[in-house]
Amino acid sequence: MNASLKKIWAVLYKDIITEVRTREIIVSVLVFSLLVIIVFSFAFGVNRAVIEAVAPGILWVAFAFAGVLALNRQFIPEKENGCLEGILASPISREALFFGKMLSTTLFLVAVEVIIIPVFALLFDVAVIDPKIILVTIMGTIGFAAVGTLFSALAVNTRAREMVLPVLFLPVVVPVIIAAVKASESALSGGDWGDISSWLLIIGAFDIIFITVPYLIFNYIVEE
Amino acid sequence: MRILGSKVSYGLLGLTAVAVLVSLVMIFIVVPTEATMGIIQRIFYYHVPVAWVAFLAFFVVLIASILYLWKRKRKWDVIASASAELGVIFTSLVLITGSIWAKPIWGVWWTWDARLTTSLVLWLIYVAYLMVRASIGEEEKAARFAAVVGIIGFVDVPIVALAIQLWGTQHPGAVIFEGGLAPVMLATLLISLLAVTSLYALLLVQRVSLRNDELRLDDIKRRIEMIREEGNG
Numbered sequence: 001m002n003a004s005l006k007k008i009w010a011v012l013y014k015d016i017i018t019e020v021r022t023r024e025i026i027v028s029v030l031v032f033s034l035l036v037i038i039v040f041s042f043a044f045g046v047n048r049a050v051i052e053a054v055a056p057g058i059l060w061v062a063f064a065f066a067g068v069l070a071l072n073r074q075f076i077p078e079k080e081n082g083c084l085e086g087i088l089a090s091p092i093s094r095e096a097l098f099f100g101k102m103l104s105t106t107l108f109l110v111a112v113e114v115i116i117i118p119v120f121a122l123l124f125d126v127a128v129i130d131p132k133i134i135l136v137t138i139m140g141t142i143g144f145a146a147v148g149t150l151f152s153a154l155a156v157n158t159r160a161r162e163m164v165l166p167v168l169f170l171p172v173v174v175p176v177i178i179a180a181v182k183a184s185e186s187a188l189s190g191g192d193w194g195d196i197s198s199w200l201l202i203i204g205a206f207d208i209i210f211i212t213v214p215y216l217i218f219n220y221i222v223e224e
Numbered sequence: 225m226r227i228l229g230s231k232v233s234y235g236l237l238g239l240t241a242v243a244v245l246v247s248l249v250m251i252f253i254v255v256p257t258e259a260t261m262g263i264i265q266r267i268f269y270y271h272v273p274v275a276w277v278a279f280l281a282f283f284v285v286l287i288a289s290i291l292y293l294w295k296r297k298r299k300w301d302v303i304a305s306a307s308a309e310l311g312v313i314f315t316s317l318v319l320i321t322g323s324i325w326a327k328p329i330w331g332v333w334w335t336w337d338a339r340l341t342t343s344l345v346l347w348l349i350y351v352a353y354l355m356v357r358a359s360i361g362e363e364e365k366a367a368r369f370a371a372v373v374g375i376i377g378f379v380d381v382p383i384v385a386l387a388i389q390l391w392g393t394q395h396p397g398a399v400i401f402e403g404g405l406a407p408v409m410l411a412t413l414l415i416s417l418l419a420v421t422s423l424y425a426l427l428l429v430q431r432v433s434l435r436n437d438e439l440r441l442d443d444i445k446r447r448i449e450m451i452r453e454e455g456n457g
Contacts, residue, residue, distance in 0.1 A: 147376070154369050158359040167355055168373065171348040172380045175387040182390075202387045213379055217372050220293055 007092045011100020016107070025073045025108050033066040033116055037123070055126045056184035060177050062116065063109070063140070067173075068166045070108050071148040074101055075156035084156075084222075094219035098149060102211075105145040105152075113137055132187040132196055139203045140180040143210055147172055150214035153221045179203045233433075236426035243419035250412040264328050269412050271321040273420035274314050275343070281311030281424060282350065282378055289374035292367060298439070301367035304374055306431035308353050310424060315347040338388040345384050349377040 019025055040058045044050050078084040087097060117137070121128045148169055155165035183199035251269045258265035288304035291297075322340065323333045334340065353373045360366035405413070 150372070150376070154356070154372060157365065157369065158356060159361070160355075160359050164352075164356060164359055168349075168352045171345050171352065172376060174345050175380070175383045178384075178387045198390060202383070202390070205386070206383055209379060209383065210376075213376060217293070217375060220368050220372055223368075 004093065004096055007096035008099045008103065011087070011092065011097055012103045012107070015100070015104035019104075019108065024077075025070050026111050028073075029066045029070045029108070029112050030115055032069055033062040033112060034119065036062040036065050037116070037120060041123070051124050052126065052188070055120075055124060055128070056181045056188060059117075059120060059128065059184065060140075060181050063113065063137075063144070064170065064173065064177055066112055067109060067144045067148055068169060070105060070112075071152040071169065072155075072162055072165055074105055074149065074152045076161065079156045088222060094222055095215060097222065098215055098218040101153075102145050102149045105149055106141055109141045109145060110138065113141065126188060128184070128188070130187055132193065133184050136180050136183045136187070136196070136200065136203065139200065139207060140176050143176040143203060143207045144173055146207065146214055147210040150218055150221065153218070157221075176203055176206050179206070230429075233426065233429055236422055236429060240419060240422045240426050243415060243422055247412065247416040247419045250415055255408055255412045261329055264325055267321050267325045269416045270420065271318065271325060272413060273417040274321065275318045276417065277420050277424045278311055278314035278318055278346070280421070281307045281314055282346065282381075284428075285311060285350075285353075285374045286378040289371035292371045298367070301371070302432055302435045302439070303428070304371065305357060306428055306435060308350050308370075308374065309431065310427055312347065312350050312354065314424070315343060315350070318343055319347065338385065341388050342381060342385045346377075346381055349373075349380065353377060
């Protein structure tokens, strides 16, 4: 394994160990996104036609809210315990920190989604367990995690940190949410790969840009 | 640079005043009423230039943000923050004039159309930009973080536009570049464009010099505080 991959792995491994020991992020995010889904089902009524029309929307709103919650837990504990200074003092580059944190966020969100999607399919009897929806979900989650990691590191240094993150994060991830909802909608209504390819392209473009740009400017956020 | 003290400011003030007057005469007296939309179409001559200036303002934020991160000169941050404030104001004006125009023509104040949604997202991103600035006490850190948001925010907008374009648009396209405008209408639009752009430039120069004065005042206050503490100690 080459040196920078090893460092990225070190950050990721640290986050995984912390998560395994505290179960702070996955459990709270899971419960929260289930609650979002339940609240939406009450709000819209459980009419079959309504559920089919709003199912992808509900799913992605749940993921977006879950993303905000998980991202808030990425840097706030580090800051509270003075761990961020420790990481910055260690011989790990800012880039490795960015990718490590981004991967751990992606991993935690995917872990939550792996549970949420089957539960969703069960509760509402919609065919969301589908390779197209799974691919869209993973690609969307990468975009969420990339731009979210940058803003999470930024928000933690502001006074109203829990509020700054969603206010920054949600407008910027709007294209992913739109594209993911549209792609899921078309997959749910029986569309094939050709129908969702243009939406996948949008999410892919977003992923590439929002991994590259935050990677380039991340060190301006964490410099002391 | 003093507020309204420099030749640049007076020049811009004069240009803005003349251009605004001429454009108002053009809009309300010279230009004929548009055939299908009627009187409401006259809002076009300010709606389009204001939209253009909003975009220009955010482009200035992008450039000044990049220059700030690169050179670390306070002046770039001052320009970026001033331009972001103006951009938010001009975007608000675009959304308001657009709604006033949309109500009689489309029958609704708002529709989730590509152009409209992008403008709203743009507005939200730069409101967040101003919030980030306001919620950081340290001046240097606020500047650094704001620059990061200024860059990401501008990069995001073409992607939003691309994403939403796919589900169709109701807003008319670039009529100006397609030559679909009568010469007198084009002339009016260009004069309004000049008026609004020079208004933006004037406000930017004023805001920058005001901000510089604020910063200078802060420095003086800090120095007085230091001298006082030395006197006590």
